Amino acid sequence: MTGKVYLVGSGVSNLDYLTIRGQWLLSQADVLVYDALVNLKILDLVPENCLKLNVGKRGGLPSTNQEQINDLLIIYCLKGKQVVRLKSGDPLIFGRANEEINALIKAGCNYELVPGISSALAAPLLAGIPLTDKFISHCFTVMTGHDPNLLNWDALAKIDTLVILMGAKKLGRIIYNLLEKGRSPDEPIAIIRDGGSPKQKIWIGTLKSIIEQVSGVSLSPAIIVIGKVVNLRNMSSSADLPLKGKTVLITRAAEQSSQFSVILQQQGAVTIEMPALEILPPSNWEALDKAIQELSSFNWLILTSANGVKFFFERLKELGKDSRALGGIKIAVVGKKTASFLQNHGLIPDFVPPNFVADSLVENFPETLNNQKILFPRVETGGREILVQELQKQGAEVREVPAYQSGCPQKINLDAWEAIQQKQVNIITFASSKTVQNFHDLLKQEINRNSELNMLSLLEDVCFASIGPQTSTTCYKLLGRVDIEAKEYTLEGLIDALINYQSN
Structure with missing residues (x-):
């Protein structure tokens, strides 16, 4: 067999933005070599017998060096394997793909490039920020903030809109350079962390105010947008969607959550799936x-x-x-x-x-x-x-x-637990009494490990949505209240109840 390496862009964190070509190649992969910022749900798209190798690089953490990554691609390709080298965003935007391509060419390996949606384009869009506008932004520049000393700040200060990747740790230096070159202190700036994911967080400010706004906050991974287009954010967003701006935690069995999640997303919600049931023979x-x-x-x-x-x-x-x-x-x-x-x-x-x-x-x-x-x-x-x-x-x-x-899963989903702790969850949906019971038990398990936390304070601002009377009874018993109850005891009825609640 002839091996081949596919350098595939996975897009932003949300799987909805993976290309059809990328998804098909993943379904055929013998070996998957993937980066740190790739959504781990992508691993479910590869065959069960696919070898999965995490070679992600994150600043300050142990990571695989580039030479080792090159060697892995070559070794498995020469063995006749179909290798997917999965990179976050687009493989040719700040992804060091050129080094891998040169190594593959030198070793005589076949390869193919498969584009992905770069976070430089997707994160501002998903935050409702247009990068161009007929009147106030005729151009934009994408740059890396990894080393500000390498950039031409005289030129950059004159560009309408700046999109900066890998710049969170150098935010102060970036702002200083722009102000020094004549950019106004009142210039709008947006910082988008975890763009496109359920954990997405956005800070809006000006060059003179943003440092204080994000003081003490971990911003990475983030996209920074600087320019007057930041003020157009509300004009470009879909304000008519009834669940826009709401993060909904879904407590169902893992294999039952996807369709419900998709419908909620179509209504504007950000969804986090927290499996609270395991369905077994x-x-x-x-x-x-x-x-x-x-x-x-x-x-x-x-x-x-x-x-x-x-x-x-x-x-x-x-x-x-x-x-x-x-x-x-x-x-x-x-x-x-x-x-x-x-x-x-x-x-x-x-x-x-x-x-x-x-x-x-x-x-x-x-x-x-x-x-x-x-x-x-x-x-x-x-x-x-x-x-x-x-x-x-x-x-x-x-x-x-x-x-x-x-049954109840042994551990709580880490993304869900982090979102609950950081007060990012607005609504929790329960489709059965068992999901209420298991959610309560999983949460209690984590709280018992940290004496500084308590269930009342963690959930005080969260809306509990129940599919019907029996589920509501368990909510009252274990969680003390129910805020929404479906009139029709189906998932569609639960979604209707959520929309009605948010509209009133």
């Missing part, structure tokens, strides 16, 4: 397997969650069966999402209760429950017992079988 398949072999003896199959649908049909397939095995059984589901998952298997539910909660299923059941034989694949432990109790009270024979289990 049951400890034993025996009960479900036996029930599947006896499917023809049941009158009804009840599915109350997308997880129930997923694991039930996976097991059905594992046992050599498909949806045709359900031909003589009626199916009841709770919630539109569960119904949608069922339709993915070519089946339409016979009954969906109107209020999207399990209790409503019994109240509105379309047939007399007496002597009905019901199969109920459910979570192994911790689910609500009232549904089964009410079905049995009405004369039904219910066989409960574990189809999956949900």
